[in-house]
Amino acid sequence: MMPVSFTPTAEMIDAVAEWHQRQSEIRIHRPLVPHLRERFGLDNIQAVAVINAANGKRGAYVDAS
Numbered sequence: 001m002m003p004v005s006f007t008p009t010a011e012m013i014d015a016v017a018e019w020h021q022r023q024s025e026i027r028i029h030r031p032l033v034p035h036l037r038e039r040f041g042l043d044n045i046q047a048v049a050v051i052n053a054a055n056g057k058r059g060a061y062v063d064a065s
Contacts, residue, residue, distance in 0.1 A: 015039060
């Protein structure tokens with residue numbers, strides 16, 4: 001099976017920034033990875049790639065097989 005590439009969109013990266021703007025008690029009850037998975041239909045690896053891209057970390061590109 002051919003690997004499928006994944007690159008976070010600007011909307012996904014913005015969602016991380018929006019999540020960080022929430023009050024801390026809301027962030028505790030609604031963690032970021034499940035939030036991204038539900039909102040964008042991502043798997044865990046893709047959600048982490050979005051977080052890394054939002055934080056400016058290298059390796060935001062994911063080869064999601």
